[in-house]
Amino acid sequence: MALVDVKGVTKRFGGLTAVSDVDLTVNAGEIHCLIGPNGAGKSTLFKLIVGLYPPTKGAILFDSIDITEERPFARVQRGMSIKMQAPSVFKELRVRQNIQIALQKRFSDAKRVVEEDRLLTLLHLAPESGKLAGALSHGQQQWLEIGMALALQPQLLLLDEPTAGMSPEETFRTGELIKSFNAEGMTVLVVEHDMAFVRQIAQRVTVLHLGKIFARGNLEAIIQDEKVAEIYLGKTHAH
Amino acid sequence: MFKLLDGSQTLGRGWTFWSCFLVVLTAALIYPVFADSYDVGNFSYFLIWIFMALGLCLMWGYGGMLSFGQTLFFGISGYAYGVLAINMGGGSTTIAALILSIVIAMIAAGILGYFMIWGGINGIFFGIVTLSATLVLAFFLGQTAGPEWHIGPARLNGYNGMKGMDPLAVGDFYIEGSALYYFMVALIVIVYLALRMLVNSRIGNVIVATRENPQRAEMLGYDVRKYQLLTFIIGSGLAGLSGALYTSWGQFITPSSIGLPAAAMPIVWVAFSGRTDLTATLVGSFLLLFGFQTITVYSQQAALVLMGALLLATVMLAPQGFVLGVGKLVADRWTARRRRGASAALADASRLQPDET
Numbered sequence: 001m002a003l004v005d006v007k008g009v010t011k012r013f014g015g016l017t018a019v020s021d022v023d024l025t026v027n028a029g030e031i032h033c034l035i036g037p038n039g040a041g042k043s044t045l046f047k048l049i050v051g052l053y054p055p056t057k058g059a060i061l062f063d064s065i066d067i068t069e070e071r072p073f074a075r076v077q078r079g080m081s082i083k084m085q086a087p088s089v090f091k092e093l094r095v096r097q098n099i100q101i102a103l104q105k106r107f108s109d110a111k112r113v114v115e116e117d118r119l120l121t122l123l124h125l126a127p128e129s130g131k132l133a134g135a136l137s138h139g140q141q142q143w144l145e146i147g148m149a150l151a152l153q154p155q156l157l158l159l160d161e162p163t164a165g166m167s168p169e170e171t172f173r174t175g176e177l178i179k180s181f182n183a184e185g186m187t188v189l190v191v192e193h194d195m196a197f198v199r200q201i202a203q204r205v206t207v208l209h210l211g212k213i214f215a216r217g218n219l220e221a222i223i224q225d226e227k228v229a230e231i232y233l234g235k236t237h238a239h
Numbered sequence: 240m241f242k243l244l245d246g247s248q249t250l251g252r253g254w255t256f257w258s259c260f261l262v263v264l265t266a267a268l269i270y271p272v273f274a275d276s277y278d279v280g281n282f283s284y285f286l287i288w289i290f291m292a293l294g295l296c297l298m299w300g301y302g303g304m305l306s307f308g309q310t311l312f313f314g315i316s317g318y319a320y321g322v323l324a325i326n327m328g329g330g331s332t333t334i335a336a337l338i339l340s341i342v343i344a345m346i347a348a349g350i351l352g353y354f355m356i357w358g359g360i361n362g363i364f365f366g367i368v369t370l371s372a373t374l375v376l377a378f379f380l381g382q383t384a385g386p387e388w389h390i391g392p393a394r395l396n397g398y399n400g401m402k403g404m405d406p407l408a409v410g411d412f413y414i415e416g417s418a419l420y421y422f423m424v425a426l427i428v429i430v431y432l433a434l435r436m437l438v439n440s441r442i443g444n445v446i447v448a449t450r451e452n453p454q455r456a457e458m459l460g461y462d463v464r465k466y467q468l469l470t471f472i473i474g475s476g477l478a479g480l481s482g483a484l485y486t487s488w489g490q491f492i493t494p495s496s497i498g499l500p501a502a503a504m505p506i507v508w509v510a511f512s513g514r515t516d517l518t519a520t521l522v523g524s525f526l527l528l529f530g531f532q533t534i535t536v537y538s539q540q541a542a543l544v545l546m547g548a549l550l551l552a553t554v555m556l557a558p559q560g561f562v563l564g565v566g567k568l569v570a571d572r573w574t575a576r577r578r579r580g581a582s583a584a585l586a587d588a589s590r591l592q593p594d595e596t
Binding site for chain 2 (some may be wrong): 050052089091093100101111149
């Protein structure tokens with residue numbers, strides 16, 4: 001069953017068409033990766049889905065409801081949760097307070113503190129909980145933002161390059177974390193460059209090229225596709 | 240609910256802070272016993288402006304909205320109090336006039352704020368639009384000297400100022416002199432404690448989150464526009480409270496209390512004090528008002544120049560505010576001293592242990 005249905009979406013910036021007549025379906029319960037070379041339109045499509053850009057044409061459905069005109073907060077209230085490409089945290093607030101603000105809608109004070117501790121431990125940020133979020137390393141800020149997104153317990157987790165700036169070990173840990181939440185029923189849509197990370201988590205892949213859908217399917221099929229290898233993976237990586 | 244009095248958004252917590260608070264409050268309460276009535280009246284005058292400063296602290300320091308519109312809402316409420324008090328006949332109705340004038344200021348803030356916030360005006364443009372609205376009101380009121388500018392028997396009187404309204408009263412008892420002073424102190428305590436609870440609450444968390452990163456706050460499911468509007472209405476309403484109290488205190492209000500020099504004053508008070516903390520704003524604004532008034536006795540121009548110099552010094556030397564900086568320094572030293580004391584006690588205890596066993 002489709003949780004997200006992008007129907008014929010186009011986004012133009014003046015004379016530049018960043019996304020052109022794209023159809024994309026993300027099924028409930030899957031980890032769906034959106035890949036493509038630089039300038040393919042991945043991040044633009046991501047921003048269209050989360051509501052940061054209004055589409056020039058087309059419609060976006062979430063759980064069969066048309067959300068094309070809705071602002072990001074309304075989409076989040078419907079069950080989306082978003083992690084942007086660059087770390088986007090409350091830098092002048094403490095790490096725990098960042099998590100607290102994400103959790104406070106769902107929990108009473110006492111239960112919230114327990115959940116804060118659980119998340120901070122899960123994210124390996126418990127020793128840093130009293131620090132200002134801006135004092136964390138880039139990778140830790142990425143983790144913190146992922147934690148804030150997870151704190152909402154969304155139906156759909158949207159991640160734009162979640163492992164940028166992370167070490168290989170941190171990247172692997174992030175992949176395992178995403179897989180564990182997916183195993184509990186969370187649908188995940190990831191925009192990612194790192195093919196090792198995509199291999200680790202992807203169940204279905206969509207390849208964008210020049211703003212259009214170029215290919216889609218499972219990762220193995222995509223890797224075997226000569227045309228995809230040519231435009232993105234490079235022939236030497238195909239096997 | 241009262242546990243929200245202490246929290247991560249406010250400086251000062253625990254028995255030390257609240258003991259100091261009680262000492263200051265006690266001193267404020269017994270002050271009229273020792274001071275002459277002129278000084279008590281002067282102190283009431285300083286306290287009038289504190290509400291406006293606290294309102295700006297909430298909007299600018301906590302919400303990230305630099306509003307130059309505090310004297311706009313001060314003026315709206317001040318004139319509204321005058322018009323209502325004159326038209327309603329004075330006496331006990333002045334209390335209703337006070338409340339209504341604040342409500343009017345808040346409604347005006349709601350309308351202006353709605354168009355600004357939903358229109359996506361933020362940052363420096365927020366300051367420009369609020370300043371423009373302030374100047375429009377000041378210029379408008381300045382040209383109302385003619386007899387045709389009246390609302391019922393209340394004449395606006397242009398730059399000559401509006402007068403003839405009753406001070407606050409309950410029955411035949413006029414709230415003036417020491418009574419007005421105590422009324423102000425009570426209101427300040429209520430407003431200060433209520434604001435502490437607000438900024439340490441869940442709503443306060445979102446207000447601060449919106450200041451830090453509005454997009455992230457929205458991505459957590461908060462409609463940040465509503466929180467910004469709420470902050471703007473409360474902050475402007477507090478300016479309205481100052482305006483109504485000012486008119487009641489002096490039974491007089493002129494457009495000069497709205498115009499550019501007046502509009503810049505709250506910015507100086509709050510910037511100098513430390514915009515991100517209510518206590519720093521309360522203390523710093525009072526000190527500045529006291530200093531300003533003292534210098535004004537000798538030269539008003541010198542006082543204005545000093546305010547400008549203080550703003551420059553704040554921006555260049557202590558962008559977070561002088562009073563807040565001193566407060567944090569004292570708090571850090573106090574904490575370090577207590578930690579050293581605790582460590583020394585622990586070391587003594589561990590030295591004693593072998594002898595005891």
